[in-house]
Amino acid sequence: MSSRLDFELDDPLVNTHVPAKRRKKVIGLDDLLADHYKEEGKRIEVKSKRKKPQNNDSSDDEDNTKEAHLSTALDRYHKQMQDMGSDDEVTNWGLRVFGTQKNPPDSDFSELRSCELLQSFYDNNLDSLVGLNREEGDAFLEGLLVNGWLLKLVTTQNHVEAVVAKWTFNLMMFSSRGQLRTRACSFWCDIFSLENEDDTSYFKIDWVPNYSELRRALDIYGYTHDLSSNSTFSCADSQHVGPSQNIRTWIKFVTASCQVRSKRPMFSSAEAEELIEVIVSLFLDRQLEGLSASLYKCMLATISYFTDEEWNISCEKVAKSIANRVPRDLNCLRAVECISGVDPRSKSLRSKVAYQILTAYLDFQIASDEEILNTLISIKVDERSxxxxxxxxxxxxxxxxxxxxxxxxxxxxxxxxxxxxxxNCSCLIPSTDLRSYALKIRDRASYLLHCSSIN
Incomplete structure (x- = not known):
């Protein structure tokens, strides 16, 4: 019964031979390396058999020729790389606007404790209310300033005594303690903002700092008014080299001062012109890049300080003065671009400053617009020289x-x-030109040409 029937012998499904499963061989890393070295040895052996010893001299000459061509190509490539990486390409803007700082002036504020403001404060026994002790002397006065009570007392009386004004101004300009100079600056800015309010009664200030006080503070910070003699920016090792930390509050105070022109004109037109020049020079110091936003606000406030009649005269004078002060390098472009306001006065000043620097570059005393552009068009930008x-x-x-x-x-x-x-600048300079500033000129000109065609 266990034997197959006749018709089962003819069935292909029944007679199909099922092969036995084989275990796959695991190929290890040693086997792969062995196979690699074996194949490499075979190739080396084949090469050695094909090599003809009688052609040694000709092969040496051929190798020498290839080396000479390769050396020439490398020299040419090296020269091109040197041209691409010339010193002009890495030139950057930046001046050392501040030199060695001076010691701040000695000031005597002994009268401060006997001023009317503090006497009324003492008479009402408010020192215990604010948590300060009048016996602590200067610390008590500084506590009033830091906690904001000094401003509240001043606004209550609508009066700032001269000794209080001088003391807070001195802290703002020369104090080495960040909290004190910041609160003193806020004190003055709040007073100026109160003066700007129309619904506020007249605010009496016995002493207001003038431009000479601001100029003296800059001199103590080590500010250099002659930019043409300044060296390119470099990191200074001495802790006595400017700028002072107080330059931040100086900028904020100038901004607030220019914003109260309608109620209290603090500067003459000539002094406001010098302030614009100082602000432009501060933009050229890389150590002050973190203050760019504050400098921008200060620039706008100073430009807005002039009346329309004053600005028509002062704009031209400021532009000529800036053009004479900035060096003839990338710093002049920085001086132009820092005037970044979009109001009509900022646009006019930026245009005039660029024009004055351009005419000074081209050595034109008096020239028409057509003469300047003809001179620029005649420059052959495609020449290697x-x-x-x-x-x-x-x-x-x-x-x-x-x-x-x-x-x-x-x-x-x-x-x-x-x-x-x-x-000329976009078409005569090919994209393969490896000279310094070639691609910068070509790309900038192409972009401006495209924008002009759209407009």
Whole structure:
């Protein structure tokens, strides 16, 4: 019964032979390395058999020729890399606006304890209410300032005595304690803001600092008024080298002072012009990059300080003064670009500053707009001897002069000459030009040309 039937012998499904399962061999890393070295040995053996010893001399000559070509190519490549990485390419803006700091002046504020403000405070026994002890002397007065009680007392009386004003101003300008100078600055800014309110009764201030006081503070900080003699920015090792930490409160105080022009004009037109020049120079110090926002607000406030009649005269004077002060390098572009307001006065000042620097660069005493653009168009930017660093500065200055002013709006000839200059800079400089500033000029000109065609 266990034997198969006849028809089962003919069935292919029944007769199919099932192969026995084989265990897969695990290939280890040693096996792979052995196979690799074996194949490598076979290839070396085949190469050695094919090698012809009689051609040794010709193969050496061929190798020497290849080495010579390779050496020439490497030298050419090295020279191109040197051209691409020249010193002009890594030039940066930045000046040391502050030198060695001086010691702050000695001031005597012994009269402060006997002023009317504190006497009324003592008479009402308010020292226990604020948690301060009048026997602590200067610490008591500083506590009133830090806790805000000094401002409350002043606003209650609508009067700031001269000794209180001088004491807080001295702390703001020269104190080495951050909390004191910050609170003193807030004290003055709050007083100025109260004066700006129309619904507030007249606020009497017995003493208000003038421009000479601000100028003296800058001198103590080590400020250098002659920028042309300054060296390029470098890190200073001495702790006595500026800028002082008080420059932050100095900037805020100038901003607040210019904002009270309608109620209390604190500076003359000439003094306000010098303030704009100082602010521009502070933009050139890399140590003050963290204060760019405060400097921007200060710039806007100072420009807004002038009346319309004063500004028509002062704008030109400020532009010429800035052009004469800044060095003829990337610092002049920084001086132009820091005037970044979009109001009509800021635009006009930026355009005039760029124009004055450009004419000074081109050594023009008096020149028409057409003469300046013709001079720039005649520059052959495709020649290897062309100084592209100067061309780059010319291009940026011309852009700020024309686009931030009103030259392109009412002068079609100037507009067309501007486009010719942009086409020269974008078309005559190929993308393969490896000279310093070549691609910067080409890309900037192409972008400006594209924008002008859209407009």
């Amino acid at each position: 062309c100084d592209l660093f100067k061309v780059y500065i010319y291009l940026i200055l011309t852009e700020n002069w024309l686009l931030w002013g009103s030259k392109l709006d009412d002068k079609p000839v100037i507009c067309e000459m501007w486009r010719v200059l942009l086409r």
